[in-house]
Amino acid sequence: MTGTSDDDLQRARQRLEEQRLVEAAAGGSTAAFEVLYRLHAGRVHGLCRRMTQHRETAEDCTQDTFLQAWRALPGFQNRSAFGTWLHTIAVNTVLARRRRLAPHETQTQSLDEAASLIADSAAHDPAAARDLESAIATLPPGARDVLVLVAIYGYAHEEAARMLGIAVGTSKAQLHRARHLLATRLAYEGVSA
Amino acid sequence: MNQDEAAPDLPMPNAALDRALATLPQEIAPQRDLWATIAGRLEPRPDPTVSRRGWLALAASVVCVGFLLLIVRLLQPSAVSGVPPGATLGSTQSAVSPVLDLEAAPFGRGVVLDAAYVQAHRDLSAQLRSRLARLPPQTRRTVEENLAVMRHAAMQINTALEQQPGDPLLEELLLKAYQDELTVMSTVYELTRTDADAVLGNRRLEQL
Numbered sequence: 001m002t003g004t005s006d007d008d009l010q011r012a013r014q015r016l017e018e019q020r021l022v023e024a025a026a027g028g029s030t031a032a033f034e035v036l037y038r039l040h041a042g043r044v045h046g047l048c049r050r051m052t053q054h055r056e057t058a059e060d061c062t063q064d065t066f067l068q069a070w071r072a073l074p075g076f077q078n079r080s081a082f083g084t085w086l087h088t089i090a091v092n093t094v095l096a097r098r099r100r101l102a103p104h105e106t107q108t109q110s111l112d113e114a115a116s117l118i119a120d121s122a123a124h125d126p127a128a129a130r131d132l133e134s135a136i137a138t139l140p141p142g143a144r145d146v147l148v149l150v151a152i153y154g155y156a157h158e159e160a161a162r163m164l165g166i167a168v169g170t171s172k173a174q175l176h177r178a179r180h181l182l183a184t185r186l187a188y189e190g191v192s193a
Numbered sequence: 194m195n196q197d198e199a200a201p202d203l204p205m206p207n208a209a210l211d212r213a214l215a216t217l218p219q220e221i222a223p224q225r226d227l228w229a230t231i232a233g234r235l236e237p238r239p240d241p242t243v244s245r246r247g248w249l250a251l252a253a254s255v256v257c258v259g260f261l262l263l264i265v266r267l268l269q270p271s272a273v274s275g276v277p278p279g280a281t282l283g284s285t286q287s288a289v290s291p292v293l294d295l296e297a298a299p300f301g302r303g304v305v306l307d308a309a310y311v312q313a314h315r316d317l318s319a320q321l322r323s324r325l326a327r328l329p330p331q332t333r334r335t336v337e338e339n340l341a342v343m344r345h346a347a348m349q350i351n352t353a354l355e356q357q358p359g360d361p362l363l364e365e366l367l368l369k370a371y372q373d374e375l376t377v378m379s380t381v382y383e384l385t386r387t388d389a390d391a392v393l394g395n396r397r398l399e400q401l
Contacts, residue, residue: 028238037228042220049221059223066231072358074238079355088357132213151214162357183210 022082026073033073037066040083043153044090050148051094053137061097065090087153091145091163098141135185143178146171151178321378324385336381343374 018039024032044065049058068089076085136144149160150171161171325333347370354363 030232030235033235034228034232037231041227042222045223045227046219046221055224059225059227062223063227063231063234066227067234068358070231070235075355075358077355085358092357128213129217132217147214151211152217153219179207179210183207186210 018082019078022073022076022078025070026076033066033070036082040086041066043083044086047087047090047148047153048094050133050136050152051091051141051145052097053144057097061090061093064093064097068093084159087155088163091149095164131186132182135182138185139178139181142166143174143181146174147178147182150175317378321381324381327385328381336377339377340374343370343377346370347374 018036021032021036025036041062045058045062048061048065049055052058052061065086069086072089076082080088136147139147145164146160149155149163150157155163157168157171157175161168164171166174325336328336347367350363350367350370354367357363
C-alpha cells in the first residue's frame with residue numbers, strides 16, 4: 001500500500017495555493033500576480049535567457065511574458081499547469097521577437113553571454129556547466145530551442161512541438177541534431193560532462 | 194526518428210550528455226528585479242478579457258459590418274412596392290436551410306465581443322438569411338458550406354488560442370477567418386441583389 005508522502009501533500013498545497021493566486025490575479029489582484037511573478041520569474045527568465053542567449057533581450061521577453069499573462073489570465077482554464085502556460089507564452093514571445101528582428105540580430109551572442117549566464121545561475125559544477133552552456137549557445141536557434149525545452153526543462157516532444165509551432169518529427173530531428181553538435185563540440189574541447 | 198536512438202558516431206554518449214543537461218539549473222534569476230517595470234505597465238481591467246489587438250481587429254470588423262448594414266437597410270425589400278415575385282421576406286425565410294448558422298464565433302475564450310459588432314452581425318445575418326433563398330440551390334449549398342467551414346475554423350483557432358494566448362499567428366488567423374466570413378456575406382448580398390433593390394437603393398442614396 002502506498003500512502004501519500006509529505007512531498008505529495010506539499011505539492012498539492014502548492015498547487016491549491018497557486019490556483020487561488022491565479023484566480024485572484026485573474027480577478028484583478030496585482031498583489032496575487034506579484035506572488036505568481038516571484039514564484040515563476042526564475043524559470044521563465046531561464047527559458048528566455050537560453051532561447052535568446054542575450055541578457056537584456058531575455059529580460060524584455062520575461063517582462064512581456066508576464067504582461068501578456070496578466071492580460072490573458074481571465075481566460076486561463078487550468079487545463080495545463082500555470083507554469084507550463086507561462087512557458088508557452090514565453091516561447092511565443094521569444095519567437096515573435098526573433099521574427100521581428102533582422103537575422104544578424106538573432107545570431108548567437110558571444111560566449112561571454114554563456115559565461116555570464118552561468119554566473120547568474122546556481123549551477124552545481126560551474127566549470128562544467130559553463131562549458132555546456134557555451135556549447136549550447138553555439139547551436140542553431142531551431143536545435144537550441146528544442147534542446148532547451150526537452151532536455152533542460154523536461155517537456156515532451158509533443159509539448160515542445162506545440163509550443164514552437166513545429167511538427168513532432170521536426171522536434172525529434174532537431175534534438176538529435178543538437179545532441180550531435182553538442183557532443184562533437186564538447187569532445188573537441190576535451191570536456192567530459 | 195527516435196530521440197533515444199544513439200548515433201554511433203557521437204563522441205559523447207547520449208546518456209552522459211543528457212545527465213549533464215539535466216543538471217543545468219532551470220531557474221536563472223534576472224539580474225535586476227523586473228517586477229517594478231511590470232507592475233507599472235499592468236493595465237487595469239475594466240473589461241477583463243479584451244486585448245487591445247482584439248479590439249482593433251473587432252473595430253475593423255465593425256466598420257465592415259456597419260457599411261454592409263447601411264447598404265442592406267437602404268435596400269430593405271419590405272419597403273419596396275415592386276418586390277420581385279418569390280423575393281418577399283415571408284416566402285424566402287421558409288426556403289432557407291435551417292442548418293445555416295450565421296452567428297459570429299467568439300474572439301478567443303472569455304473575450305467579450307463589442308455589443309455593436311454583435312448586433313450588426315445579427316442584423317446582417319437576418320437579412321442574408323432571406324436573401325440566400327434567392328440563390329440557386331447548388332450555390333446556396335456552397336455558400337452555406339463555406340460559412341460553416343469558416344465558423345468551424347474560427348472555433349478551432351479559438352481553441353488553439355486558449356492553449357497559446359497571445360500567439361500573433363493565431364490572432365491573425367482568427368481575424369482572417371472573420372474577414373473571410375464578412376467577404377462571403379457581402380458576396381451573397383451582391384449575388385442576391387435584384388434590379389428592384391438597385392433602383393430603391395439608388396433612390397435612397399439620392400435622398401441622403
